[in-house]
Amino acid sequence: MSKQERWSALLELLAAQGRLDVEEAASALEVSSATIRRDLDELAEQKMLVRTRGGAIAHGVSYELPLRYKSSRHAPEKQRIAAAAADLIGDGEVVGLNGGTTTTEVARVLALRASGGQRESTGAPSPAFTVVTNALNIAGELAVRPQIKIVTTGGVARPQTYELVGPLTMGVLNEVVLDAVVLGVDGVDPQLGIMAHHEDEAGVSRLFAERAHRVIVVTDSSKLGRRAFARICGLDRIDVLVTDASISAETSARLVDAGVKVIAV
Incomplete structure (x- = not known):
């Protein structure tokens, strides 16, 4: 799975659940926890989620995914x-x-x-x-x-x-x-x-x-x-x-x- 595909999958999960757990996301995407942590850090830098201890949460009342x-x-x-x-x-x-x-x-x-x-x-x-x-x-x-x-x-x-x-x-x-x-x-x-x-x-x-x-x-x-x-x-x-x-x-x-x-x- 490419980085772009992982990011898309993570944002889809975040939109549906409102929060992400690193270990659960790693299991769902079948990648390492270290990979998920790096992905969440990079997505947080782009203001597409809020990083938390052990995972991430969505912004706002109703989370907005970028159109792409x-x-x-x-x-x-x-x-x-x-x-x-x-x-x-x-x-x-x-x-x-x-x-x-x-x-x-x-x-x-x-x-x-x-x-x-x-x-x-x-x-x-x-x-x-x-x-x-x-x-x-x-x-x-x-x-x-x-x-x-x-x-x-x-x-x-x-x-x-x-x-x-x-x-x-x-x-x-x-x-x-x-x-x-x-x-x-x-x-x-x-x-x-x-x-x-x-x-x-x-x-x-x-x-x-x-x-x-x-x-x-x-x-x-x-x-x-x-x-x-x-x-x-x-x-x-x-x-x-x-x-x-x-x-x-x-x-x-x-x-x-x-x-x-x-x-x-």
């Missing part, structure tokens, strides 16, 4: 969620996308539609979309698609999520009008609404929601009932929540009671 380590988590669910969310976007619409692994999957589905990949049998003309995003990775993937008009915000890049934030980002979003926005989130609470790990990202997502006629939230069910640091908006602003089939009947009913249409795939 999150791409494989719940991947099949995220792909199904993305396909269902993309079906809610009409051809030719202006759609906003914030950063995240699930919104990245939505962008890929829209790119396939725009290239005619889903319409070859009918011979129908390829649809076109205008995508407004503050995510550098999404902009990079869509920039090579001539059927999609890609609008990126300015701003300061956050290396964890590749998202642009700050006054320059807000300035661009204040000048656009969106048919729909697809928001990835870090937490969904029946009382508090939807949340993000960082206040600057939450502020951008809030403005995305304000500029859109329809607000679509995409998240796997592990984030339902979870709280994160910064509130984006209440459930009253959300039109549709797309999640996986593991959502509980109680959670679904509470969201529906709040006026949110729930699509579980």
Whole structure:
């Protein structure tokens, strides 16, 4: 197992458990305790965890993995969620996308539609979309698609999520009008609404929601009932929540009671 693979595995364990024990991690990864200690020390130097005596703990209320380590988590669910969310976007619409692994999957589905990949049998003309995003990775993937008009915000890049934030980002979003926005989130609470790990990202997502006629939230069910640091908006602003089939009947009913249409795939 390479160092990068070990780091990814350690961060996955930390995200799931909230803390790591050196001996348990060494057993799980089938490497020596000395190797795990070196890995944890290096990850601590990069501010990706907090080193403790005999192990490590996660940062924050709800631990944030860097995007490059999150791409494989719940991947099949995220792909199904993305396909269902993309079906809610009409051809030719202006759609906003914030950063995240699930919104990245939505962008890929829209790119396939725009290239005619889903319409070859009918011979129908390829649809076109205008995508407004503050995510550098999404902009990079869509920039090579001539059927999609890609609008990126300015701003300061956050290396964890590749998202642009700050006054320059807000300035661009204040000048656009969106048919729909697809928001990835870090937490969904029946009382508090939807949340993000960082206040600057939450502020951008809030403005995305304000500029859109329809607000679509995409998240796997592990984030339902979870709280994160910064509130984006209440459930009253959300039109549709797309999640996986593991959502509980109680959670679904509470969201529906709040006026949110729930699509579980």
